[in-house]
Amino acid sequence: MTNLDKIAHLAEKSEYDVSTPRKNWDEFDLNKLEALGAGTKHDVCASTATPRVVKGLQRIGNTSRGGICHSFTPDGRCVSLFKTLFTNDCAHDCKYCPNSDDCSTKGKTYSYTPKELADITLSLYQGNYVEGLFLSSGTGKDEDIIMEKLIETARILREDYKYEGYIHLKILPGTDKDYIKRSMEHADRVSLNIESCSKNRFHEVSSTKHYDYDILRRQRYIRDLMEKNGLPASHTTQTIVGGAGENDKEIFESMIREYRKMDLKRMYYSSFKPVEGTALDDKEEVPNSREHRLYQTDWLFRVYDLKPNEITLAFDEKGFLPDGDPKIEIAKRVFDEPVDPNEASYERLLRVPGIGPKSASRIIKSREKEEINKWSELSKLGVVLKRARTFLKVNGWTHSTLDRWSS
Amino acid sequence: MDSLYIGQVVELSLSKRKLELLKANENTERGDLRLAEKIDDDALQTARKDKIIRIRELIRETGREIHKMKGFVRFKLLGEKVKCGYMKPEHEVGFMVLDWFAKRFPGKVIVLGNKEQSWVSIYTEEGVSHEKSGSLESTLDELGEELDMEKKKDLTEVWERYYESQYSERRKNEELFKKNMPEKYMKRAGNKAERKFELQKLDKFKS
Numbered sequence A: 001m002t003n004l005d006k007i008a009h010l011a012e013k014s015e016y017d018v019s020t021p022r023k024n025w026d027e028f029d030l031n032k033l034e035a036l037g038a039g040t041k042h043d044v045c046a047s048t049a050t051p052r053v054v055k056g057l058q059r060i061g062n063t064s065r066g067g068i069c070h071s072f073t074p075d076g077r078c079v080s081l082f083k084t085l086f087t088n089d090c091a092h093d094c095k096y097c098p099n100s101d102d103c104s105t106k107g108k109t110y111s112y113t114p115k116e117l118a119d120i121t122l123s124l125y126q127g128n129y130v131e132g133l134f135l136s137s138g139t140g141k142d143e144d145i146i147m148e149k150l151i152e153t154a155r156i157l158r159e160d161y162k163y164e165g166y167i168h169l170k171i172l173p174g175t176d177k178d179y180i181k182r183s184m185e186h187a188d189r190v191s192l193n194i195e196s197c198s199k200n201r202f203h204e205v206s207s208t209k210h211y212d213y214d215i216l217r218r219q220r221y222i223r224d225l226m227e228k229n230g231l232p233a234s235h236t237t238q239t240i241v242g243g244a245g246e247n248d249k250e251i252f253e254s255m256i257r258e259y260r261k262m263d264l265k266r267m268y269y270s271s272f273k274p275v276e277g278t279a280l281d282d283k284e285e286v287p288n289s290r291e292h293r294l295y296q297t298d299w300l301f302r303v304y305d306l307k308p309n310e311i312t313l314a315f316d317e318k319g320f321l322p323d324g325d326p327k328i329e330i331a332k333r334v335f336d337e338p339v340d341p342n343e344a345s346y347e348r349l350l351r352v353p354g355i356g357p358k359s360a361s362r363i364i365k366s367r368e369k370e371e372i373n374k375w376s377e378l379s380k381l382g383v384v385l386k387r388a389r390t391f392l393k394v395n396g397w398t399h400s401t402l403d404r405w406s407s
Numbered sequence B: 001m002d003s004l005y006i007g008q009v010v011e012l013s014l015s016k017r018k019l020e021l022l023k024a025n026e027n028t029e030r031g032d033l034r035l036a037e038k039i040d041d042d043a044l045q046t047a048r049k050d051k052i053i054r055i056r057e058l059i060r061e062t063g064r065e066i067h068k069m070k071g072f073v074r075f076k077l078l079g080e081k082v083k084c085g086y087m088k089p090e091h092e093v094g095f096m097v098l099d100w101f102a103k104r105f106p107g108k109v110i111v112l113g114n115k116e117q118s119w120v121s122i123y124t125e126e127g128v129s130h131e132k133s134g135s136l137e138s139t140l141d142e143l144g145e146e147l148d149m150e151k152k153k154d155l156t157e158v159w160e161r162y163y164e165s166q167y168s169e170r171r172k173n174e175e176l177f178k179k180n181m182p183e184k185y186m187k188r189a190g191n192k193a194e195r196k197f198e199l200q201k202l203d204k205f206k207s
Ligand code: SF4
Pocket: A090, A091, A092, A093, A094, A097, A098, A099, A100, A101, A137, A138, A139, A173
């Protein structure tokens, strides 16, 4: 018997065949797939990383601790999940949204059935096109009815198909607590978009949803349920940048509140883009650079552990982040002399532009063995010299005077 | 004993995984492997010497290829038991990729390969069993003698429509796309839909 025969024999013998959905894709409505897929393209979270460990053999799929990207669109964004709306029917009037009841160019209304959606997800997963499902939706006439269908989709996947891949479920605004609990039993991650940085700003973009009641209260439910029952990849949210005329500082403050009070894993930012036919279609588009700057401050808070009052040094008097890296703006204000990489603490090194958590710990470990005497050595440890040089002193030598950054 | 004493012989070694990655890289030379025996993971991370940095880069490159293949290869289903697809990696990463997929889909025969060679792997209660074989075609022929491998309709069309729906023209960023999805990895994973769409976009852009 050759090894290939043995492998074929093992496959014949294996009885972990779980029911596989059969679908005649010729009859499948691709316009629906396209319309409901496009309905989620502004939802940014593409993470598939989850610490959930999958064991046993009676299953289809597993998870990946670090996440996997299966494709990228020409806008450079990762396509890792089958990201779709369940339905584009919605009773709300969000002024930026093409699914809103008030949108004059709103196209045909489509909906999946839970079984249909579970079948496509599993088929795409089996073909290795995606790492799992990201399921969002319009609220239809009643958010609880639609939420029930989202949960049923996840249940079919988990229980009927023994699917163990990644699932991200959206919690619809205003959803009953019991539905939130049930969603969290199947999902790796759930999310509820705050869309705006405060109650007042929120009401400028939606008159049918209530910021405190429909959004923040539901986020607290998620937080409390998570504390009690766990949720592998935690919960996230997203906000629109500039949709209601808010400045960066307002968004930054809501970011801090969200991380501190809601025990959030990540907040995502999406620059406002007007959509034809919506109530805000004549509003100017917000450049992507604004969301980029906000991501940088988010990173400084979450990963670099900078204090909010340090980060606010980067904002101008109108509450906007100027062009350029906020870390450089902050460094110009906090350092009164160049930093010596042979002496500085980890925290101080982290505040130098061009040095991240990895290169800071490499510097510390490396200098224990041998002093750092050359710029090129720093570069080999992962420091981006182009950005770091101005703030460092190597062998008593600096690349600039301090006056240069205080002027 | 917890602490080291002077004169104690300390065995330095890279983790098993890192050594595997280094050995799998096509460009690794004997000198790299000899040096790798004398360093540990810590020394690798904090290296300032070019020879050690080279080892770090070789390991990183192999790891990157494995990661990209895990994401970019696509499977066709043949009957209930076999999943097959195209893959032509530059480095010797066949089994590392295949075994990972086998664990994802227990009881299924995973076959990936090209005109010259193919890799086959399965995960059952006996653990992972794998085999390197000739061309993808000949391997599938051989498996076909044992297993029912009726070809199912693949999802290329469904995937293409979905993929296009996710693109936002206003956010076009060719540079980022090329960085994240380099042509060389698309080719090695036989990735067609994305390459086709990318070319169409480029044509539009130029016209
Ligand atoms: S609730 Fe969601 S789908 Fe409905 S209009 Fe608002 S943003 Fe659009």
